[in-house]
Amino acid sequence: xxxxxxxxxxxxxxxxxxxxxxxxxxxxxxxxxxxxxxxxxxxxxxxxxxxxxxxxxxxxxxxxxxxxxxxxxxxxxxxxxxxxxxxxxxxxxxxxxxxxxxxxxxxxxxxxxxxxxxxxxxxxxxxxxxxxxxxxxxxxxxxxxxxxxxxxxxxxxxxxxxxxxxxxxxxxxxxxxxxxxxxxxxxxxxxxxxxxxxxxxxxxxxxxxxxxxxxxxxxxxxxxxxxxxxxxxxxxxxxxxxxxxxxxxxxxxxxxxxxxxxxxxxxxxxxxxxxxxxxxxxxxxxxxxxxxxxxxxxxxxxxxxxxxxx
Numbered sequence: 443x444x445x446x447x448x449x450x451x452x453x454x455x456x457x458x459x460x461x462x463x464x465x466x467x468x469x470x471x472x473x474x475x476x477x478x479x480x481x482x483x484x485x486x487x488x489x490x491x492x493x494x495x496x497x498x499x500x501x502x503x504x505x506x507x508x509x510x511x512x513x514x515x516x517x518x519x520x521x522x523x524x525x526x527x528x529x530x531x532x533x534x535x536x537x538x539x540x541x542x543x544x545x546x547x548x549x550x551x552x553x554x555x556x557x558x559x560x561x562x563x564x565x566x567x568x569x570x571x572x573x574x575x576x577x578x579x580x581x582x583x584x585x586x587x588x589x590x591x592x593x594x595x596x597x598x599x600x601x602x603x604x605x606x607x608x609x610x611x612x613x614x615x616x617x618x619x620x621x622x623x624x625x626x627x628x629x630x631x632x633x634x635x636x637x638x639x640x641x642x643x644x645x646x647x648x649x650x651x652x653x654x655x656x657x658x659x660x661x662x663x664x665x666x667x668x669x670x671x672x673x674x675x676x677x678x679x680x681x682x683x684x685x686x687x688x689x690x691x692x693x694x695x696x697x698x699x700x701x702x703x704x705x706x707x708x709x710x711x712x713x714x715x716x717x718x719x720x721x722x723x724x725x726x727x728x729x730x731x732x733x734x735x736x737x738x739x740x741x742x743x744x745x746x747x748x749x750x751x752x
Contacts, residue, residue: 443482443483443486443617443621443639443640443641443642444479444482444617444641444642444645444646445617445645446645446649446709447709447712447713448482448613448614448617449645449646449649449650449653450650450653450690450709450710450713451613451713451716451717452475452478452479452613452650453475453650453653453654453657453690454683454686454687454690454713454717455478455613456471456474456475456478456654457471457654457657457658457686457689457690458682458683458686459471459474460658461682461686468655468658468659471654471658472651472654472655475650475651475654478610479641479646479650480641481608481610481614482610482614482617482618482641483639483640483641484546484608485604485608485610485611485614485618486618486621486622486639487539487542487543487546487548488546488548488551488552488604488607488608489604489618489622490533490539490622490625491543491548491552492552492556492557492594492600492603492604493530493587493590493591493594493622494525494530494533494534495552495554495556495557496557496560496561496564496590496594497524497525497530497561497587497590498525498557499525499557499558499561499562500522500523500524500525500526500561501522501525501526502558503520503522503561503565504520504521504522507520516574516575520574521578523578523583524570524573524586524587524590527578527583527587528580528583529580529583529584529587529626530587533625533626536635536636538636538637539636551607556599556603559599560593560594560597560599560600563593563597564590564593567589567593569585569586569589570586570589570590573585573586584626584627587626588623588626588627591619591622591623591626595615595619621639624639625639649698652697652698653690653693653694653698656693656697657686657689657690657693660693661689664689664692664693667692667733667737668685668688668689668692668729668733671729671732671733671736672729680725681718681719681722683714683717683718683722684714684718684719684722684725684726687710687713687714687718687722687726688710688726688729688730688733690710691706691707691709691710691726691730692730692733694706695734695737695743696737696742696743699744699745700745702745703734703743703745707727707730707731707734710726710730711723711726711727711730714726
C-alpha cells in the first residue's frame with residue numbers, strides 16, 4: 443500500500459524528530475518508524491470501519507421511514523442497500539477485517555453520533571437521492587459507495603475525527619484513499635485484498651529501514667561530502683529539512699543499487715516542494731546535481747541495470 447515516496451516521507455519526519463531531540467537514538471528512531479508503518483495500515487482499517495458504520499445508519503433510516511405518519515412513495519420503497527449491498531457486506535464479513543476490528547478496538551473510536559452526522563448530511567446529496575430511487579445494480583452500489591467516500595474525505599468533521607486518532611492522517615490520506623478505492627472496486631476475494639494491502643517487506647524493511655539506518659549512522663560522513671558543495675552557505679543555518687533530504691538522497695545514490703539516480707533526484711525535489719521552503723527545490727536540485735557529478739567522477743556510484751545512472 444505504501445509507495446517509496448510515502449516511505450521516504452516517514453523516514454524524513456523521523457530524522458527531523460531526531461534532529462530536534464538529541465536523546466533519540468537509532469533504536470528509538472527505528473521503533474518510531476515501525477509504529478508509523480503500522481499506523482498507516484491501521485488507518486486504512488479505521489476508515490473502512492467508519493465507512494461501514496456510516497452506511498449502516500441506512501438501516502436506522504429505513505425503520506424511521508416505516509413509522510412516518512404520512513410516508514412518501516420514496517419512504518415506502520426505501521431499502522437500506524447502502525449497507526446491505528454485497529460490496530459492504532463482503533468487506534464487513536471478511537475474517538481478517540473482523541479480527542482486526544476487535545484488536546484495534548475500532549467500535550469505541552467510531553461513535554454513533556459520528557456515523558449519523560455523516561450519513562444524514564450525505565442523505566441530502568443528489569447522488570444518494572438518485573440512488574434511492576434507482577434500480578439497485580452492482581454498478582449503482584459501486585458508484586454510490588465511491589460517492590460516499592468522496593463526500594467523507596471532503597467533510598471537515600470526518601477529517602477532524604481521523605486526525606484526532608491518527609496524527610499521520612494528513613500525510614497518509616492519499617494512500618489510504620487509493621487503497622479504499624481499490625478494495626471497493628475489486629471483485630477479488632476480500633480476504634486476499636486485505637493481505638495485498640499489508641506493508642510490503644521489500645519496501646518497508648529493505649528500502650525504508652535501511653534508508654533510515656544509513657542516514658542516521660553516516661551523519662558525519664555525509665556532512666563531509668556535502669559541506670564543500672555549499673560554497674558560501676553555512677550548513678548549520680540551512681533549512682533542517684533541506685539538509686535531511688540531501689543526506690537521504692546521497693544515501694540512496696550511494697547505497698541503493700537498483701534505484702535510478704534520476705528517480706532519487708526527482709523524488710527529493712518533489713518532497714521538498716511539500717515540506718520545505720519555496721526556494722528549497724532549486725537549492726536541493728542544485729546541490730544534488732553538483733554532488734552527483736563529483737561522485738560520478740570519483741567512481742563512487744554503482745548502479746545495477748541499464749539507465750540507472752541517468
